[in-house]
Amino acid sequence: xxxxxxxxxxxxxxxxxxxxxxxxxxxxxxxxxxxxxxxxxxxxxxxxxxxxxxxxxxxxxxxxxxxxxxxxxxxxxxxxxxxxxxxxxxxxxxxxxxxxxxxxxxxxxxxxxxxxxxxxxxxxxxxxxxxxxxxxxxxxxxxxxxxxxxxxxxxxxxxxxxxxxxxxxxxxxxxxxxxxxxxxxxxxxxxxxxxxxxxxxxxxxxxxxxxxxxxxxxxxxxxxxxxxxxxxxxxxxxxxxxxxxxxxxxxxxxxxxxxxxxxxxxxxxxxxxxxxxxxxxxxxxxxxxxxxxxxxxxxxxxxxxxxxxxxxxxxxxxxxxxxxxxxxxxxxxxxxxxxxxxxxxxxxxxxxxxxxxxxxxxxxxxxxxxxxxxxxxxxxxxxxxxxxxxxxxxxxxxxxxxxxxxxxxxxxx
Numbered sequence: 107x108x109x110x111x112x113x114x115x116x117x118x119x120x121x122x123x124x125x126x127x128x129x130x131x132x133x134x135x136x137x138x139x140x141x142x143x144x145x146x147x148x149x150x151x152x153x154x155x156x157x158x159x160x161x162x163x164x165x166x167x168x169x170x171x172x173x174x175x176x177x178x179x180x181x182x183x184x185x186x187x188x189x190x191x192x193x194x195x196x197x198x199x200x201x202x203x204x205x206x207x208x209x210x211x212x213x214x215x216x217x218x219x220x221x222x223x224x225x226x227x228x229x230x231x232x233x234x235x236x237x238x239x240x241x242x243x244x245x246x247x248x249x250x251x252x253x254x255x256x257x258x259x260x261x262x263x264x265x266x267x268x269x270x271x272x273x274x275x276x277x278x279x280x281x282x283x284x285x286x287x288x289x290x291x292x293x294x295x296x297x298x299x300x301x302x303x304x305x306x307x308x309x310x311x312x313x314x315x316x317x318x319x320x321x322x323x324x325x326x327x328x329x330x331x332x333x334x335x336x337x338x339x340x341x342x343x344x345x346x347x348x349x350x351x352x353x354x355x356x357x358x359x360x361x362x363x364x365x366x367x368x369x370x371x372x373x374x375x376x377x378x379x380x381x382x383x384x385x386x387x388x389x390x391x392x393x394x395x396x397x398x399x400x401x402x403x404x405x406x407x408x409x410x411x412x413x414x415x416x417x418x419x420x421x422x423x424x425x426x427x428x429x430x431x432x433x434x435x436x437x438x439x440x441x442x443x444x445x446x447x448x449x450x451x452x453x454x455x456x457x458x459x460x461x462x463x464x465x466x467x468x469x470x471x472x473x474x475x476x477x478x479x480x481x482x483x484x485x486x487x488x489x490x491x492x493x494x495x496x497x498x499x500x501x502x503x504x505x506x507x508x509x510x511x512x513x514x515x516x517x518x519x
Contacts, residue, residue: 142482160478167471170276174464177274178457180237180284185453187235187243188291192446194225194232195305199439201225202312206322206432215316222313223258226306230254230263233292244288246270253288256306261314263306265289277463282456286449295442298408298434305442312435320429324403326411327426330368330375331397334418341414342401343388347378349418368397375399398425406433 204210205218233254236242241249245267256263269289273281293304328342334349339359341347348359349371355361362378365371376392376399383391389405403410411428415421 157478157482160474160481163474164471164478166278167467167474170467171464171471173274174276174460174467177276177282177284178460180243181453181457181460183235183237184243184285185450185457187232188446188450188453191229191232192443192450194228195439195443195446198222198225198309198312199436199443202316202432202436202439205316208322212319215319219313219317222309222316226258226309226313229292229306229309230256233288242267243285244291246287246289247272254292254306258310258313261307261310263304263310265293265304276460277467280459280463282459282463286452291445291449295438295445297438297441303438305439305445308435308438308442311430312432312439315429315432315435321402322432323406324408324410324431325426325429326401326413326424328399328401328413328422329397329425330372330399330422332418332421333368333371334364334421336364338418338421339416340418340422341412341416342379343390343410343412345379345382345388346416347375372397372399400426403431407431408434 201218201222205215205222210218233244234242234252235244242251242253245251245253247270248267251266253267254263254265265288267288269287271283271285271287274284275281292306294302295305295308297303336349336351337356339346339348339356346356346359347362348355349364350361351364353361360378360382362371363374365374373394376394379388379390379392379399379401382388383404389410390401390403393400393402401411401413408428408431410431413422413424415423
């Protein structure tokens with residue numbers, strides 16, 4: 107039995123063949139132009155799912171790399187800022203040693219103190235450094251709040267941020283802190299007695315003492331408000347001074363003649379102290395203005411001056427507490443410098459971790475991209491050969507269609 111094909115069916119079959127070949131050519135042409143083997147999920151369902159997973163991994167790694175750049179920029183900026191802080195503190199230390207030299211006049215010391223105050227304001231500005239996003243480096247989580255307020259004019263300094271540290275993810279299961287808080291760097295610095303002191307207060311007190319021409323050693327002022335009675339005593343630096351008006355004193359005490367008024371008696375007390383110092387019995391010298399006696403230590407450090415009213419009932423009292431001596435100021439400056447070095451060491455270790463993780467992420471990223479390329483990328487030589495074959499097939503389909511168009515009974519009528 108002979109199958110008969112209608113003219114319309116023959117025409118349709120020819121057109122379908124041409125369209126099929128055109129589709130094949132078009133798809134291969136797109137693959138070649140994009141360099142991709144898989145254009146839609148239907149091209150390779152398993153490969154398409156694998157590519158989606160690989161793209162997610164690449165996206166995470168790229169986010170880690172972005173986080174690394176952000177953390178590295180903040181840490182590098184912080185390290186540079188703290189280097190400037192170090193330079194400023196070292197300059198202040200040099201000025202302190204220079205300023206408290208006994209050869210300087212009071213005016214000389216005031217001029218040197220002026221630069222110290224300027225350095226203090228510089229440190230406040232450095233503590234309020236912002237990053238490229240306008241966030242304060244040392245304000246913790248309160249990144250939009252000015253970290254430190256205060257100036258050399260007020261002498262009052264406060265930290266307005268918090269002690270939060272942002273942890274930035276730089277790899278799978280790997281985080282790094284993007285900085286240290288201002289409280290840790292600038293404020294919570296322990297003095298020799300274990301009390302917290304800010305480096306700003308240290309500098310302010312140092313510059314103020316210099317400007318006021320206070321000596322490098324510890325200094326204390328005692329005022330005689332009421333004339334002591336015969337036999338009353340005070341203890342200054344471990345020596346008992348007894349006020350006397352009849353040449354009779356307790357054995358072991360140092361006699362201080364009671365004058366006609368407090369001024370004269372204060373002069374006598376100052377003279378007695380200086381005599382004891384000359385004998386090597388005490389580490390303090392005295393100077394007198396009116397009824398005010400100023401003690402200056404002859405040894406280094408604080409806690410070298412002491413005063414106890416043993417029986418005058420408050421006739422003598424401390425009117426200016428013991429000053430912080432230069433040596434303690436310098437020790438506190440050194441403590442502040444060490445704190446900066448500690449923080450910079452932490453920053454350096456974080457930057458090293460970031461560099462290491464950056465290399466690891468890049469290796470992972472390259473490996474994933476290579477795997478993705480193997481799944482997704484086109485074998486260009488094979489595709490071009492296939493394209494040429496499909497072009498020939500399309501041309502054959504077109505020529506066949508032209509021939510089939512002539513096979514019609516109507517042409518014989």
